[in-house]
Amino acid sequence: MGKREDNAIATRQSLIEAADHLIVQKGYENISVDDIVKTSGIAKGTFYNYFERKEDLIFELSKEHFAKLNTQTILSEQDDPIIIIKKYLIDFMSVIFNSKIELARQWVRYISFSETNSNKWQFDVQSFEQLLMKLIDADKLKVNTPVHQLAQLFLTEMYGVIFTWCISPKTVDPIATVKRFCDLQLSALLQPYLINA
Amino acid sequence: MGKREDNAIATRQSLIEAADHLIVQKGYENISVDDIVKTSGIAKGTFYNYFERKEDLIFELSKEHFAKLNTQTILSEQDDPIIIIKKYLIDFMSVIFNSKIELARQWVRYISFSETNSNKWQFDVQSFEQLLMKLIDADKLKVNTPVHQLAQLFLTEMYGVIFTWCISPKTVDPIATVKRFCDLQLSALLQPYLINA
Amino acid sequence: MGKREDNAIATRQSLIEAADHLIVQKGYENISVDDIVKTSGIAKGTFYNYFERKEDLIFELSKEHFAKLNTQTILSEQDDPIIIIKKYLIDFMSVIFNSKIELARQWVRYISFSETNSNKWQFDVQSFEQLLMKLIDADKLKVNTPVHQLAQLFLTEMYGVIFTWCISPKTVDPIATVKRFCDLQLSALLQPYLINA
């Protein structure tokens, strides 16, 4: 409501943005509260009015941060489910590819840090499951499609591409790899579950 | 005659083992030289007789770990190339699975840190290429098999499995995932290149 | 209203004073941040709120010391330029002599460390040049007096005295040496440029 609340929200946002900015430059492990408050121009004490511990901001951040990497599930009006899925996967990879590789690396490092960071993975699997379920609802896939299994399988491939890209950006082209994956395997994998119009 | 030399080697080994032990418990970033020397019962100064900086030990460790994670390419006397490949991939994953998950996590974090660590990936791809070439030589695959492409594809999947396992060990079962991958996709992918006896 | 600011200034001053005190006792190279904070009763971390590195405090100190060592050029109402100059040189030396010898030593070591510390020397030469020029203006020295040359000559002698005093305080008496220098050489050196009333 009031101006005060707005200011408070703005302050909080400043801190998050500063941290976000710093993470890309220095990596998760190497940002200090000092860095954050200096970058945001906010007093150190103020930081602790908003976050009980540094970790809290990091957690907050991961939500903000990886939201950027989330694909919008837009079910195109396309007919062919294979093309729909291919588009989805390419979009998914594009979002990551278009971010800087450093961001992707930080993400890999962060996400593999501990089980508490598995949200993104869970979320991605669920999103893909939803896509498949929409396709089922739209009578484009059979009701017995093993939604969860396929989602895991596809996402595993996606994560593998991201990972190997981080490892060897010169020899791995993420988008091309996804395209190849789709062309080589998609129809084979989905064949049993397709409903032919 | 090498009592002193033996002791020296033992000391060095103690340090490495202590570090190795601690990494599994606390993770890469959270082990201190103090921890290491206390665990190994060696004086702090001694540490620096063996490693110029803490990083050097970490590097040393990574090398050991990488070595551990290398699969022996043993071409079994099996007939069916699909079974041979499946066995190879399962062996590959078993080596990693049998190491502690913390070790795998450290490896993921380390390997994704920068391009300079891409050797393992290159090595793994090459190893798999060699397997495929052996199969070609043994007249089990056609000579036009796209060796490099397939190797990248399979290894990407493997790396994806490792990665997602690190992220979400409770929902991902690496060995089962590899088996499922093989069952669902191997024959489809290799079909065009199989030579039927 | 500046209670906090006042405290901060006091803290900073405590640190400087503690360091100053320690330097006299132990010498430049032998004081540690630990010593300083223990002496001043301030927490170690606080030190680094005020000085980015130990060196910075040392530099700060040098500035203070240099300031202390600067002689006030007060042109006395004396008639005889020789007496005026003698007084000036004795004053100059007294300032240094009255500081502890350790301080002088630190100064010698600091100032000779590199060219970047040559300000004090330049400043001293200029100050003496100004004295001579005032004497010219007051019609006590001829206008063709080689101001710069004489200034360098005299100051070289002064610096030599300080240096040898630091080396051998038992055999060198700085004030007496300056007096002797004046008595033996001043009239001879200035003779050509004196204006007799």
Added chain:
Amino acid sequence: MGKREDNAIATRQSLIEAADHLIVQKGYENISVDDIVKTSGIAKGTFYNYFERKEDLIFELSKEHFAKLNTQTILSEQDDPIIIIKKYLIDFMSVIFNSKIELARQWVRYISFSETNSNKWQFDVQSFEQLLMKLIDADKLKVNTPVHQLAQLFLTEMYGVIFTWCISPKTVDPIATVKRFCDLQLSALLQPYLINA
């Protein structure tokens, strides 16, 4: 006698030379026993067979080191004592000037470190006293010449020149300064003690 003794002397010398070499590069305070033994290729333990403590070598070194800066008192067959003295002083300064300025700086820093290092100064004063006494013996100076006083006075000037050269090598030309000093003051100072042939 034996080979053993020779070796021992050689080892000792190696250590001194290595330290000597390092001092010019890194300064008195910054050389470590480690540096010394690495440079000389001798084992660390061996160092302590020759010197009880690091300081002992430093002391040893100062003797060797500054011996280099000692002028050979060669009484030329010149007639005029003023010219003889001038030549001596210029030689004195040349030795220092011809060494690198860094060496001179180290020397200034070292020599001013504490009273224990006053040998060089004492030695220089005595050498000059000897010169003056030779001139008295040769009937070129009167027997009532204040040998010690003049020696101190001249050497103070010399040390002043060295010191200011270290401080401001760009504005101070040691040799020229000595020449100027001699030309301006030598005859005036010696006048009372000259014996005219």
Added chain:
DNA sequence: TATGAATGAGTCTTCATTCAT
């Protein structure tokens, strides 16, 4: 005598967190 591994006190520096203003 020569060796070099072992030692541990000591050094600088960082940083998350607290708290009086």
Added chain:
DNA sequence: AATGAATGAAGACTCATTCAT
């Protein structure tokens, strides 16, 4: 709610010295 000075534990690294071989 905002501030920023104060804190002290913890970290990496150095180095003169000892001592068993």
